[in-house]
Structures are given as C-alpha cells and as structure tokens.
Amino acid sequence: MLNKNTKHIDLTQLPFISLNIDEIQALYKATNFREFLKEKILQAKSRIYIVALYLQSDEAGEELLRLIYQKKSENPNIEINIFVDWHRAQRGLIGEKKSLGNAEFYRKLNDQYKHKINIFGVPIKTKELLGVLHLKGIIIDDDVIYSGASLNNVYLAKNVKYRYDRYHVINNKYLSDVMVNYINTYFKGQKAISSLINTSKLKHKLSKIDIQNFRHNLQHSYYKLCKKQISPNSIGAFPIVGFGKKNNKLNTIILNLILSSKSHVILCTPYFNFPLSVKRALKKVMKNNIHVSIIVGDKQASDFYAHPDKPFKIISGLPYLYETKLRQYIKKHQQFIDNDLLKIHLWKDGDNSFHVKGIWSDNDYMLITGNNLNPRAWRLDLENGILFKNNNNLMDSEWEKEINKITQKTKIIKSYNQIDSINTYPPKIKTLLKRLKTFQADHVLNQLI
Numbered sequence: 001m002l003n004k005n006t007k008h009i010d011l012t013q014l015p016f017i018s019l020n021i022d023e024i025q026a027l028y029k030a031t032n033f034r035e036f037l038k039e040k041i042l043q044a045k046s047r048i049y050i051v052a053l054y055l056q057s058d059e060a061g062e063e064l065l066r067l068i069y070q071k072k073s074e075n076p077n078i079e080i081n082i083f084v085d086w087h088r089a090q091r092g093l094i095g096e097k098k099s100l101g102n103a104e105f106y107r108k109l110n111d112q113y114k115h116k117i118n119i120f121g122v123p124i125k126t127k128e129l130l131g132v133l134h135l136k137g138i139i140i141d142d143d144v145i146y147s148g149a150s151l152n153n154v155y156l157a158k159n160v161k162y163r164y165d166r167y168h169v170i171n172n173k174y175l176s177d178v179m180v181n182y183i184n185t186y187f188k189g190q191k192a193i194s195s196l197i198n199t200s201k202l203k204h205k206l207s208k209i210d211i212q213n214f215r216h217n218l219q220h221s222y223y224k225l226c227k228k229q230i231s232p233n234s235i236g237a238f239p240i241v242g243f244g245k246k247n248n249k250l251n252t253i254i255l256n257l258i259l260s261s262k263s264h265v266i267l268c269t270p271y272f273n274f275p276l277s278v279k280r281a282l283k284k285v286m287k288n289n290i291h292v293s294i295i296v297g298d299k300q301a302s303d304f305y306a307h308p309d310k311p312f313k314i315i316s317g318l319p320y321l322y323e324t325k326l327r328q329y330i331k332k333h334q335q336f337i338d339n340d341l342l343k344i345h346l347w348k349d350g351d352n353s354f355h356v357k358g359i360w361s362d363n364d365y366m367l368i369t370g371n372n373l374n375p376r377a378w379r380l381d382l383e384n385g386i387l388f389k390n391n392n393n394l395m396d397s398e399w400e401k402e403i404n405k406i407t408q409k410t411k412i413i414k415s416y417n418q419i420d421s422i423n424t425y426p427p428k429i430k431t432l433l434k435r436l437k438t439f440q441a442d443h444v445l446n447q448l449i
Helices: 030-043 059-074 102-110 173-186 208-219 249-259 276-287 314-332 334-338 375-379 396-407 427-438 441-448
Strands: 017-019 024-026 047-052 079-085 118-122 137-140 143-147 167-171 235-242 264-269 291-297 342-347 358-361 365-369 383-389 410-413
Touching: 017 173, 024 396, 030 059, 030 137, 030 143, 030 167, 047 173, 059 079, 059 102, 102 118, 137 173, 143 173, 173 235, 235 249, 249 264, 249 276, 249 358, 249 365, 249 383, 264 276, 276 291, 314 334, 314 427, 334 342, 342 396
Parallel strands: 047 079, 079 118, 264 291, 291 342
Antiparallel strands: 017 235, 024 167, 047 137, 137 143, 143 167, 235 383, 264 358, 342 410, 358 365, 365 383
C-alpha cells in the first residue's frame, strides 16, 4: 500500500517510550494552556527549556518572561534556556509597523533583573523565507508541554481573540530528558546560534559557513532513545525530528501513518496546502475504501486574514489562495465525498483563528506536531512531533474527546459549491490571485509560505 518512493517503516517496531495513561493530559483550550504554563513556571525546581518560533513582546509574552525572571531570582541555580527563531526575533509582526522586534524587548527586560536568563536566536537559514525554527516543546522539570502554538496574546488567549491549537502535557522524566538532550546536543555551543541578550553579538552578520554546518548537523539529528518493551497497559510515545527534503524522518512517519491506515485517518491543518506526496497518499487510501477526514480552517480563521474593509496588504491574499486550492481539491475528489470516503470539516469561530495540526490513524496512532502539512514544513523548516501508540485502546475515549472538541466549531462541506469562488472575492484580492497565476508565481508562493 506504500508509494514506491516512500520508505516503509514498521510503526510497531519504533522505540516507543512507555507511558502510564495518567502521565498524558490534554488541555483543550488556549486559556488552560496559558494558566498551566504560568503555574508550572512558578513551581519549577530544576529546569525550564522553551523552544518556540517566537516569544512575543506583548502582554502575554511579557507576563511569561517576568515569571521566568521571578523564578530565576528565587532560585539562581535553576537552568533556564529559551530558543526562538533568530530572524523572527529581529522583526515585528507581518503587516504591522516597522519594529526592532522581540530581541529589543528581551534586552530591555533583561536589564531590569540581577539574575540573567539565556535567550538564544536560532537561524535555520540566512533568510527567514527559506526556513525557520519550527521545533516545538516546553520542558519544565519532568513535564513536556507540547503545542504548535507560539507565545503571544492570541495564542495564549490573553485578550478577546484566541488562536486555537492543540495542547498536551506529558509528565515523564525519560521523555523530558530525551528532548532536553536533543537541545543540548544540537543547539548549545553551535556557532550559528547567538544570544539575543548580548547586544555586541546581535547585529553581527550571519555566517553562511556556520549555518551550513548547523544545517548539516540538523539533517542527521534525532532523539536518542533506548529500545524498550512497552507493557500492554502502557501508552507508547516516540519523539521525532524532521528537517530537509531528503531523509526527513517526520515526513516519512506522516506518510506511513496515512498509508498504513486500515479503516480511517484524520488530518488537521490550518492552511490547505498539502505536499504532493500527502495528496497522493490520501487518494491511494481512499481508493482502498479507507475513510479520510480533513479538518481545516476557513479563510477567515487564518492568521493572515484581513477584513475587506481594512487597508489591502499582499499577505492578506494568502487565505484566499489556500481557499482556491481547497475548492479545487473538493471538486476533483467529489466522488469520494459522495461515497462517504472523504469528509471535509471547515473550522470557524467568529474572529478567532485556527492553528490545529496532527494526525490520527485508526485507533492505533496519534501524532501531535507543529508541522502544518504543507510544502514549507516538508522541505524548509526544522519540525518535530510526538507519535503515540494506543495499546489496548487505552486512549480511545481521550482521543475521541479531543476530536469532538476540534470539530465542534466546524461545518461539513459536501460540495465545492459551498466554498467561495474567486469571482466573489474583493477586487484587489481577485486581481492579486490572477496576477500570481499569470506569472506562475502562485506555485512558488505555495512552496514558501
């Protein structure tokens, strides 16, 4: 059932970490995620490791950082390391006014405290457009707090709006040690990685050689695990890292999850822009009478969406571009919808946005990941995830509960006619998309964003 170009992996033979069922917790809401983070930071005893695309210079970001500095003041011996994308830290939000970025905020806040913490910028490429740090995971003592969310007001639902994601906590010393060891092995001491606190190094030019060496190491990086037998009453957890187009372990696992499904597979993505290999895998399993459910955000649930009444920005065309791809996909695969083999769930909740990612394969496996299941994640960004093995159906009710929570704000699409066509789009968006198609720039854009 596997594509000839897809490396077959026997998922049952992966070196899973054995977890008790009470060591896994889903938080379900952004507010729960925020309060849990704050509580764990205040309770931390030995270490706080944060890896995220960004930690924003807004109310939520400042609140978290001040709690971390407070903890460092109370316990100067606690180990604190924060890693964010180097490029993302040097600029403001896309579409907003020009800014010195989060790095300036880090330095100013650092000057207010006696006991310092480490905040590092990680450059995956010399240009942000060509690759970013998309690794996820916060480790506080023995807890792994895993979410696709970055750290700012909207992801943490600090004010009115929220960006919906998945939020899981795994309380397991071995798993937390494995994830910390990866960071210490492949990040710490690397010449490409710079302190965002040290102003003397902040403005230096990135060394292409240092980044090339760093990238080479990342392409061969992995979580070091010992093969252990999982007891029948335990859940298996397998952390995976993926980077680059070739020999990407996470991509391979994702394709194997789809292609090895026996009855059904569920995929969540915020932006409908599957890599070709994923599209082929989904079509193949549907032809074999395996049910596929895709949960995706409505264009208005995109973080790039801007109301037509607001000033036009090129970036606001992206949600419409993704919607046109979704419409085309539904039209092309209508026969599978009619035969109840394909179900499209479109998520929308007012002005809030959708950032949910992940896969369920039968009742056997579940993947939590920051991977958007798009060409950029497939080829450019440093990604990771944790694959769970559901022994003896121990997690059935929890998995069903989470899926029901995610689909609660969705509507099921039965026909491409339920999706807006380009003719209904605002004039400037319509013109932009037509120009992109004329100059064949839409394909290039799909690979980069």
